Amino acid sequence: MHHIKAIVTNRAGRKVESRGFSLTELKNAGLNKQDAKKIGIPLDVKRKSVHDENVQTLKAQAEKAKAEAKPKEPKPETKPEEKKPKKKAKS
Numbered sequence: 001m002h003h004i005k006a007i008v009t010n011r012a013g014r015k016v017e018s019r020g021f022s023l024t025e026l027k028n029a030g031l032n033k034q035d036a037k038k039i040g041i042p043l044d045v046k047r048k049s050v051h052d053e054n055v056q057t058l059k060a061q062a063e064k065a066k067a068e069a070k071p072k073e074p075k076p077e078t079k080p081e082e083k084k085p086k087k088k089a090k091s
Helices: 023-028 033-039 052-068
Strands: 007-009 015-017
Touching: 007 052, 023 033, 023 052, 033 052
Parallel strands: none
Antiparallel strands: 007 015
């Protein structure tokens, strides 16, 4: 998987790559920190800004990751073991 970068505007008004996506951008895309870590999305907790371009990028990346994810096989059901009564210790 290639590395994705968040885009932010600097003080001069130019778009530049940042360290990662903000928590608010993750939230708007329907992800949380754990999901981002599993997918491999960089996170920048210092950033507070939200850019719609980044939210769209996150949504697209999340959909791509879900499509690539292998479906889990259901676990075979086992019968619960019967509990045996415990013997009391003699004193």
